[in-house]
Amino acid sequence: MELLHPLPPHRHDPPLAADALHRYSPPPSTSSRVEFHALATPPEAAAEEDKVHVAVGKSVGKGATLLQWAFSNFTNPHILLLHVHQPSPFIPTLLGKLPASQANPEVVSAFRREEKEQAMRLLDNYLRICRAAKVKASFMMTEADQVQKGIVDLVVGHNIRRLVIGAIPEGWMKVKRNSRKANYAAKNAPPFCKIWFIYRGKHIWTREASEKPCSLSPCETIETEGTFAAESTTSSGPLPQNSAESSSDTHLEAEEERVNSQLVEVKQEADEAADESFVELLKLEAEATEAIRKVNLFESAHAQEVKLRQEAEDELRTTVKDQQKLLDENEEIGSELQRTMRSIAIINSCVQETDHRRDAAEDELSLIQASISTLWHEKQQIRRQKMEAIRWLDRWKSRGQVGVAHCNGVVGFAEELPEIAEFSLLDIQNATCNFSESFKIKEGGYGAIYKGEMLGRTVAIRKLHSHNLQAPSQFHQEVQVLGSFQHPHLLTLLGVCPEAWSLVYEYLPNGSIQDSLLRRSNISPLTWNIRTRWIAEIASAICFLHSSKPETIIHGDLNLDIILLDSALSCKICEFGFSRLVTEDSLYLPSFGLETEPRGSFTYTDPEFQRTGLTPKSDIYSFGLIILQLLTGRTPVGLVGEVQKAVTYGRLSSILDSSVGEWPLAVATRLADLGLQCCQQYSRDRPELTPSLVRELEQLHVSEERPVPSFFLCPILQEIMHDPQVAADGFTYERDAITEWLENGHETSPMTNLKLNHLYLTPNHALRLAIQEWLCKP
Structure with a gap:
């Protein structure tokens, strides 16, 4: 059943005053309210000539057609879009569409918000069309139960003078009856509004404007109504000739005013009655629509319930079958689970046994590694003790205390010393990741230095260039010389790899003395005590090299770049004896020390080198320059x-x-004199480095103002110990002093005069470190 939507009754034109009141007062509306506006335009601005209002609906295609027509027929228009949002009287729910009054308020509120969002998206589409056409545009939107009434309310409320609206024509110059919005706008829009009716982009009719809009409010219009009528009447007649005519005119004017007032009241009553009838008709229409909707809803709900019941029965039968199938599968899975649990128990027992074996293997491996480390340290200790024995025998030989036969035995003993560790090429490659660039520390003219991990410690591996080396036999001979002695201030050679022409040294992390002087290392600021101690340590190492037997070892390239610092800031000389490893042509090249950049000059070279070649006095000259540079x-x-x-x-x-x-003046003066003596032009004028001179240098860095702890002094020499050794009596002595005591045939303690259980000496590292730390303090 289709419900007809009747138009409001046609209103006859009242007299002049009443007609003016009707045109300038917005028509009452009980079902229409302005919800929100994208552009709040005052009536004065809306009256501008370039503004064109276009009524658009939900169909973007139809609305776009109206806009295109407006773009084509108005020059530089300012388009104001008019849209009336008509809230749906029914709210969609899970049970179907329900009246808004019967639905959940929260659901109604959510649905209303969604409707408004859709309306805003619709207007955004229209605005994009205007922007694409480069036309200035804005919009106004209101909410009303009837679209046509909302359009008229907007026209009245905003004094709209030009309006473009869609229409459906029946014939030429005639609006069809079922085009309710256009028909309603044509009949009820104020006469000051000019309306263009457009159909499919073609202009079919124009309702011309008959007067200008009034900007007064309804209250202001009522207050000025009598004045307006009186003035109109007065202006139409001639001037009064006497008092009788004036009285007659006044009476006529009063009568006319009374009649006009009655007409206004009658018109208002008629309008109110028409509006009430229209509202009542809308209510009846809504009730009929609601009844039909309920009937349809009940029928749909019944059909849905029958369908759902059938589906539920089918689903129940399927569920019963699936449940039975699951029960069967559950039984099968249970039996499979039991078999799996038994297998897991067996595997767990095997895993536990494997873990026990692995733990035992790890413990055994740890023991083996510890044993290897212990054996390695013991081997090193034995090698040091044997070297000390060789030194004792050499001293006895030099003093004439032993015979030639005994000396030959000593030489044989030296030949029987164990060789230094030899590593394979694979060992060196594993330690350096195949000589990776990331492991390379520096590179010089004689080879590259790599950092690696071997023998359970960090080592420095020097890979020599084969073209700078002599014959392999000479290489092995020189390696044996380098590995045949140990000294606390000489860099220890740990091993060699003949395949890779590589030497393995201990790794010192603090760089060289040159780095310290140039502030290129992280060492704390140096003091004069430390520099003086370094001079004594360098002198001790050079004295040891020059006193070696049967051949004197000459370093040949002493400088601050090849004197390295260990973790205790004690210096160690490296690259000693390498003059034998290089050819005569390569001798004039910069030394391949840890500093790899070429120095450009042989500043430390003996001035007599060209005439005499390398001699022990060449090292004395370099040592003198080192003293002056540290000073x-x-x-x-x-x-x-x-x-x-x-x-x-x-x-x-x-x-x-x-x-x-x-600097203490005495210390500085002594070091300056010694440095100048060592740097004499002729080698015959340079001093020898003797043990007594080394001891004198060792005492220089000790401040006279500080008392020396008694346990730092050797009981025999009454001097600060440099290499403290523990004897069998439990006392600590300087190595040279207790060694000389034992060499002289004493088998008793120097302190207790009791016989010693053995003649072995043990280094007292803790006391040595304590003495060094005390000496380093200013």
Whole structure:
């Protein structure tokens, strides 16, 4: 059943005053309200000539047609889109569509928000069309139960003068009856609004405007109504000739005003009655629609219930079958689970047994590794003891205390010393990741230095260039020489790899003394005590090399770059004896020390080298330059002349390095004199490095103001111990002193005079470190 939507009754035109009141007052509406506006336009702005209002609906295609027509027929228009949002009286729910009054308020509110969002998206589409056409556009939207009434309300409320609206024509210049919006707008829109009716992009009719809009509110219109009528009447008649005519005119005007007032009241009553009838008709229409909807809803619900019941029965039968199938599968899975649990129990027992075996193997491996480490340390200790024995025998030989036969036995004993460790090429490659660039520390003219892990410690591996080496036999001979002695201030050679022409040394993390002087390392600021101790340690190492038997070992390239620092800031000389490893042509190249950049000059080279070649006095000359450089902190170029001049004129303190603190004058003077003596032009004028001179240098860095702890002094020499050794009596002595005591045939303790249980000596590392730490303090 289709319900007809009747139009409001046609209103006859009232007299002038009443008609004016009707046109300037917005028509009452009980079902229409303005919800929100995208553009709040005052009536004065809306009256501008370039504004064109276009009524658009839910069909974007039809609305776009109206916009295209407006774009084509108006020059530079300002398009204002009019849209009336008509809330749906029914709310969709799970049970179907229900009246808004019967639905859940929250559901109604959510549905209303969704409707408004759809309306805003619709207007966004229209605005995009306007932007694409480069036309200025805005919109106004209101909410009303009837679209046509909402359009008229917007026209009245905003004094809209030009409106474009869609229409459906029946014939030429005639609007069809079922086009309710266009028909309603044509009949009820204020006369000041000019309306264009468009169908499919074609203009079919125009309702011309008959007067201008009024900006007064309804209250203002009622207040000025009598004045307006009186003025109109007065302006139409001639001027009064006498008082009788004036009285007659006044009476006529009052009568006319009374009649107009009655007409206005009658019109208002008629309008109210028409509106009430229209509202009542809408209510009846809504009730009929609701009844039909309920009937349809009940029928649909019944059909849905029958369908759901059938589906539920089918689902129940399927579920029963699936349940029975699951029960069967459950039984089968249960039996399979039992078999799996038995297998897991067997596997667990095997895993536990394997774990026990693995733990036992790991424990055994740890023991083996510990044993290997212990054996390695014992081997090193034995090698040091044998080397000490060789030194004792060499001293006895030099003093004439042993015969020739005994000396031959000593030589044989030296030949029987175990060789240093030899590593395969695979060992070296594994330690350096096949000589990876990431493991390379530095590279020089004689080879590259790599950092690696071997023998359970960090090592430095020097890979020599084969073209700088002599015959392999000479290489092995020199390696044996380097590995045949041990000294606390000489870099220890741990092993060799003949296949890779590589030497394995202990790794020292603190760089060289040159790095410390140039602030290229992370070592804390140096003091004069430390520098003086370094001079003593370097002198001790050179004295050891020069006193070696049967051949004197000459370093040949002493400089600050090849003197390295260990973790205790004790120095160690590296690259000693390498003059035998290089050819005569390569001898003039920079040494391949840890500093790999070429120095460009042989500043430390003996001036007599070209005439005499390498001699022990060549190392003495380099040692003198090292003393002067540590004393002044300057480069060695021209340093000898500067120090000689300062000493001659009594201005030695002016060239001392003040960054290490205040040098004691006696210490600085002694070191400057020794450095100048070592740097004499002729080698015959340079001093020898003797043990007594080394001891004197070792005492220089001890401050006279600080008392030396008694346990730092050797009981025999009453001097600070440099290499403390524990004897069988439990006392600690300087190595040289207790060794000389035992060599002289004493088998008793120097302290208790009791016989010693054995003659072995054990290094006292803890006391040695304590002495070094005390000496390093300013």
